[in-house]
Amino acid sequence: xxxxxxxxxxxxxxxxxxxxxxxxxxxxxxxxxxxxxxxxxxxxxxxxxxxxxxxxxxxxxxxxxxxxxxxxxxxxxxxxxxxxxxxxxxxxxxxxxxxxxxxxxxxxxxxxxxxxxxxxxxxxxxxxxxxxxxxxxxxxxxxxxxxxxxxxxxxxxxxxxxxxxx
Numbered sequence: 001x002x003x004x005x006x007x008x009x010x011x012x013x014x015x016x017x018x019x020x021x022x023x024x025x026x027x028x029x030x031x032x033x034x035x036x037x038x039x040x041x042x043x044x045x046x047x048x049x050x051x052x053x054x055x056x057x058x059x060x061x062x063x064x065x066x067x068x069x070x071x072x073x074x075x076x077x078x079x080x081x082x083x084x085x086x087x088x089x090x091x092x093x094x095x096x097x098x099x100x101x102x103x104x105x106x107x108x109x110x111x112x113x114x115x116x117x118x119x120x121x122x123x124x125x126x127x128x129x130x131x132x133x134x135x136x137x138x139x140x141x142x143x144x145x146x147x148x149x150x151x152x153x154x155x156x157x158x159x160x161x162x163x164x165x166x
Contacts, residue, residue: 094135
């Protein structure tokens with residue numbers, strides 16, 4: 001019932017569909033624009049959160065609206081195995097006040113993909129879009145670098161959280 005700080009561990013999140021990941025963390029994220037997919041012509045397709053529902057960037061997932069967790073410090077743990085939509089889930093927290101990233105640089109699959117059906121019914125998945133986070137920083141298969149690079153990210157995150165709580 002009471003949160004003083006939160007650790008979001010994405011260090012082993014190799015990807016999948018970002019919508020259920022972000023929806024599951026929606027109580028920690030402000031409603032509004034989280035990031036953008038940007039195509040080769042510079043057109044932006046925003047990824048937004050509203051009342052537990054994610055629009056764009058994957059399946060449409062909606063959770064029953066829950067109260068937002070009060071503004072507490074959030075430590076996001078990333079690592080060399082954080083990839084693809086795991087990285088995009090981490091980027092949903094980028095630029096928020098009271099958020100700090102710990103760990104190692106991510107895998108570097110920070111991009112958007114498009115699926116194309118071929119003549120024989122097989123599907124071809126191609127990387128077709130860049131990503132911009134809420135600070136407008138652009139990513140195109142770039143690693144996310146933690147604020148604190150460390151071999152003991154959870155321990156260091158807890159020390160940081162405790163310093164913010166006191």
